[in-house]
Amino acid sequence: xxxxxxxxxxxxxxxxxxxxxxxxxxxxxxxxxxxxxxxxxxxxxxxxxxxxxxxxxxxxxxxxxxxxxxxxxxxxxxxxxxxxxxxxxx
Amino acid sequence: xxxxxxxxxxxxxxxxxxxxxxxxxxxxxxxxxxxxxxxxxxxxxxxxxxxxxxxxxxxxxxxxxxxxxxxxxxxxxxxxxxxxxxxxxxxxxxxxxxxxxxxxxxxxxxxxxxxxxxxxxxxxxxxxxxxxxxxxxxxxxxxxxxxxxxxxxxxxxxxxxxxxxxxxxxxxxxxxxxxxxxxxxxxxxxxxxxxxxxxxxxxxxxxxxxxxxxxxxxxxxxxxxxxxxxxxxxxxx
Numbered sequence: 001x002x003x004x005x006x007x008x009x010x011x012x013x014x015x016x017x018x019x020x021x022x023x024x025x026x027x028x029x030x031x032x033x034x035x036x037x038x039x040x041x042x043x044x045x046x047x048x049x050x051x052x053x054x055x056x057x058x059x060x061x062x063x064x065x066x067x068x069x070x071x072x073x074x075x076x077x078x079x080x081x082x083x084x085x086x087x088x089x090x
Numbered sequence: 091x092x093x094x095x096x097x098x099x100x101x102x103x104x105x106x107x108x109x110x111x112x113x114x115x116x117x118x119x120x121x122x123x124x125x126x127x128x129x130x131x132x133x134x135x136x137x138x139x140x141x142x143x144x145x146x147x148x149x150x151x152x153x154x155x156x157x158x159x160x161x162x163x164x165x166x167x168x169x170x171x172x173x174x175x176x177x178x179x180x181x182x183x184x185x186x187x188x189x190x191x192x193x194x195x196x197x198x199x200x201x202x203x204x205x206x207x208x209x210x211x212x213x214x215x216x217x218x219x220x221x222x223x224x225x226x227x228x229x230x231x232x233x234x235x236x237x238x239x240x241x242x243x244x245x246x247x248x249x250x251x252x253x254x255x256x257x258x259x260x261x262x263x264x265x266x267x268x269x270x271x272x273x274x275x276x277x278x279x280x281x282x283x284x285x286x287x288x289x290x291x292x293x294x295x296x297x298x299x300x301x302x303x304x305x306x307x308x309x310x311x312x313x314x315x316x317x318x319x320x321x322x323x324x325x326x327x
Contacts, residue, residue, distance in 0.1 A: 005200075009121060012121075038260035038261065084116045085113075087111070087114065
């Protein structure tokens, strides 16, 4: 279940980027996922649900930047890509 | 102040700003990749050839490394061995003459570059020319994690069946070499060698395929020769 480790990394990257840009909420996270990345999309979605439920709080302002309402969009491509493409924030 | 309890009134929420897009285009494993890059520089500074050895559980990685430790002609072999629990493998390898450090991963199903960095601190690299990182036995999870190695070697044993490369292409497609182990059991388990080779040709055409047996020593020489040849080429070559 390495998807869990990947999603921890994703939440960390996303929350830091959102804070750096003064955002208070992350509405959508978009990932690019290659068919040879060794990552199963369904397991990734399950891991995302687990991770955002255990680290929902931004330590600086105590508001949930990422939570159950945050959407995870997957761009499925060929190759080994495993990249955070963009965020929709406000 | 509110009239009931004297607390500060909660300010009315400001209207939410409209959503905007932040373009990031960052590898999800950028933190692991950065540590892997530091590991790689560290290995190059020590002129250390490093191999990431991967397979499913029970394919014979440790038995192959015991043989390698006993027959490698260029001095001691270092091994970093990852398992969920027990240091049995490290003790087996030390008994065979390797300098071995065990990483216990707990519930983690793969090694990452940071765990390798920590294990390196416990290993005496002086005089080592070859370091093998024996990954956690798993054909899925370790594939995505660069550890800083120069070469990836995947072990497929004949008891697992010839279709493993097709079932787990992510791991095999990034291999520099595939070792078909337990080749002495080929007939006994009805392993279709030609079919396995043709599956590997589809999924991992770049990989050097070597057939061997850790138990009998058959084909071991070809692996040692291959490793020696890799040491003579640039790490990224």
